[in-house]
């Protein structure tokens with residue numbers, strides 16, 4: 694255990710506005726990219742310097758859709774033909790001078806050919822983060838796939854089509870500090886969030902698409918839980934609800950502060966929500982309730998067994 698006089702460097706260098714862009718992607722990818730670009734412009738006009746898009750912002754969300762919308766991201770940078778979404782995201786970041794956490798897109802990774810000459814195809818749910826100059830800062834592949842079955846309510850098995858990623862994304866935004874990027878179902882795993890906070894992230898950012906069963910019960914609860922566990926900001930960015938789509942997203946994109954207060958929360962329609970993040974709030978929370986110096990790692994070894 695660290696002593697009560699342990700000093701910690703600030704994790705957020707200067708206050709920054711973060712915006713979550715909640716919009717409803719439809720079946721037309723080009724239209725989704727254009728809509729995302731217009732919404733990022735709207736977000737940047739509020740003064741936001743970190744802008745977040747929703748999970749699967751360039752396609753409808755669903756296992757049937759992943760292969761047909763998937764784009765190749767490797768080798769990086771991909772050509773515009775391989776990934777129109779990569780190119781569009783880089784332009785959105787550069788044109789607006791913002792850090793852009795580009796929601797997620799279905800990714801196709803192509804491996805060696807088999808005996809029949811067919812390529813080995815792997816699909817991921819992947820998030821790309823860009824700098825204000827339009828440079829790729831991080832690629833994150835969803836680690837925990839959304840496989841659930843709640844009888845009479847919802848069954849979803851991302852793993853029928855997708856493969857899980859195998860690394861975390863802790864992204865350095867040079868003007869501000871570090872953020873962790875993860876996707877949707879990942880928010881249910883506190884271990885990941887704790888690692889990110891202990892590595893100095895000031896915010897945990899989750900593009901996500903909860904649904905009408907789990908959304909009302911768990912969406913805000915999980916955001917507030919990850920915030921209070923780790924005394925960091927948490928942002929969850931959802932698609933807007935579209936009842937004509939196959940998957941009904943919960944919406945309610947939100948930003949929570951390090952004391953677990955909801956700073957801003959959308960409804961179910963399209964909306965850009967913006968909150969100011971302030972490093973002093975993190976330090977105040979950690980000074981008042983000094984969890985980081987009180988943890989008993991001597992007793993927690995079992996957690997990864």
Ligand SMILES: NC(=O)CC(=O)C(=O)O
Pocket residue numbers: 838839876877878879881901902903904907908
């Ligand atoms: N869509 C997800 O990945 C997760 C979700 O909807 C839930 O955890 O509930």
